[in-house]
Amino acid sequence: MKALWFLSLLSFVLNMGISAQAKKVAKKPIPPKAEIPPEIERTIPEPPNQYQLRLTMENDAFGGFSDRYYTNGSRLEFHMTAGESNPTRRILGYWNNLFIVSSEKTRYLQGFALGQEFYTPTNITKADVSYGDRPYSSRAYFSNSLTTATEDTSITTELEVGMIGPAVGGKSAQMNFHNLIGSPTPQGWDSQIPNSYSGALRTDVRKFHHRFFGTQYNVNLGNIQTDVSFGLIFRFGNVDKTPGPGTSALQPGPPILHEDGKGYWYFYINPGGTFQLYNATIQGQIGTDKTYKNQNRSTAFSNWDNYLNNPTPEAGEREIQYRALSEDNGRNSLQRYILFNEFLVKGTNNPYNIGLNYLIFNNIFNGAEDIEQATRVFLLKNLLDQWEQIPDNARALAIYSIFRPEGGKLPPIVRLYSYEVLSQFILDPKQREILLQLLRDEIEYRDEKTYVADLKRAVGFVRAGFVSVSNAGFLFGLHYNYQTIDFQSAKGLPQQHQWIGFQLGKVF
Template structure:
């Protein structure tokens, strides 16, 4: 959370300096112009250039708000401050060259300069695993600060923003989500130590909204940067007491324009916004550009590819064993039971393993199941099984069992625990060559994965539907609710959900 405080301090300091600079300039101008020399035209020009509107907006969204499953894009928050931008405003001078390509300025055109800080958190399907899951979305978190310009008239808004931020552990996603889940009584996320590493970000984004009828419009969104590069298009259908004003955006992921409001002219409407996104790059899925600390479970060359070279005697049986080990290793977060049955048939029943389900499940969980957090009822069941044959269990296996059941929450399983698990499991495999090979392969596997971050393949086309309600009162109070449905943005393993849903809200006020 240190990075969040740092960004907020920068945000507030910038506002203070900018406000002081603007007020000094206005005061100086007022003292140098003699009242008797002022014309009506000068007065109107001064009024236009003086900041005459301020507004604040908060957007928040979370899959828990709608009671949906906790996965993929799990939380987003954004706080914005906007004010009128006169002709001498530096942000307007720079960004208006770009914005004016999409909108022809007229006497009704207005300009708002904006500042924002925001955060986004992403998690896999099963947050109870300490390791990454095969073919799932990796953990990642990003935070950012933006400076923007919104150009708008009666039916069109163009918002362009420059974003500076970072992705990685320094953003504070781990502590934020663990604290929030502890507060609401949800399971503690176990895998944040595997998240995408730290990297700084820069991006330029443009959102275009145009209404051809008060109940119908289009939306375009372009992101160019080293965290996300994509383009989106959507249709907006709405119904309510509203003219052709584009109104505010609604999503933290695509915030769009701020509160568009004139004194005494409130409006409200319901809307549906179907559309799609084409992705070129997404660091929250693919990791940093050029990093050597990433791997892909689906398509990398694993240690099991060396099975034949270890045995030096390829046979159909060797190929079958390799396939079984691969299936055991391909944990997608939702196939634990199937893989445990395979583990029991292949590495327990066919050996002289003397342990019952208690210790064997812990070995399976440590080696092949991502060190998944053990639920309270399951923990009691395993303890009962262990107690039944406690005297027959070696001391190193006892220590392993106790640690595995009661290990600390929220972190990786230490490598030494995996090594112990490998040793205890393999010593009961009757075939000495198979035992030697299994140990060597598993050791190579953990050495390969240690200090590396799982990344996923990108899905180029993503579809979405947003729906909600927006109300801006005569006095400039904003209230909005929105629902989001989206197809997944990465290439998922078989059996994982192919969509995600979440709910959000926004509050704001024009001063």
């Protein structure tokens, strides 16, 4: 009986001890499986903020190519890591997320950029813009961007504000640069696309399906350019699927995509095409009275039958000659001067020598092309030989035409004097008065105008080059660009353009 009581008591004591121990264990919190203990979490460093600079420069002079069309572009960028509270990331992130699936490794970079672009026609030695050629234009802009990047995809969206027109300073910038390198002084900047403010939204999407192959999409929406582009990117080198930096100032793309200690390099070729809806550097301020389109030089000369009273067969024949003279595409000055001399000097009562006749031809039919120094001396000597026989209006146009300031526009009065002297010897008095009145009206109409070409919808391009980003984050890029023209040109103008660009940058 005592033994049974002792065993019962021992069992009770043991149960109480086990129950107490169980309660202690129950009270002790059990860390969840996914939670990292604080002492271990403190050993994992947070990703450092990244800062970087990038400079892009492009010019057709770098490759020794012809100076025309897109002649210069430059862009300076600053980028930094964009945290969750970054305003740019909050605004543009929604748009970027439409094209990408975010993950823990997704990087966000906010960017600021200053850029400029200059455009010129085929022949920059003319004071007038050749009809059917690309007009002079310059633009500058400031932008704020967000780049969302994964290991194989980058989305760069940019908000841009800027200006197009003389206020950008394209005239002085190109004239100073050409004087520095000894190139011809551009003469036609006074006729450039007028001042206008700009705003745009630009998105660039690049995805690499293989480390050696990717696709590129680019969309521009704004009052300077509205277009879409698509391209393929083939590359070879020591690189994984990272999209790498953009290569063109015209389509900037992402900044330097780099991880500390992971450099890469590659050669690439990027063929593609652009579909244009609007381009203000070609079309100007649509809807204003400062622009008009004309594929051929339309003057009173090329519309002979509309203003001459009782036209004769001889008048119709001369109309054909004037039209041929007026088709100035910037490249056939000598041929047209021979035509001028054959039909408007020989066989008429024109008493002047080559000196004055060449200046008349140059002012009326040849876009007031800049005259070389040796030719100026020859023309001046020829004029002095018959100076006493030259009327006052001819003397005035001769002096200004020979000693015209570099880059200066041909004044309307000098153009009118040229018309007056020419008309004195090719028309009868009645026709002459009608012609001169129409020419006065035309000069008034042409003054302060901008000559623009029609837009070409489809544009093809090929880009090729080399990109290197070192382990320490130094960027070097060298890029070749080939592009078909983006406007509907007059007959005989070049249908393509080439230029070279380079990039320098550093990640901090």
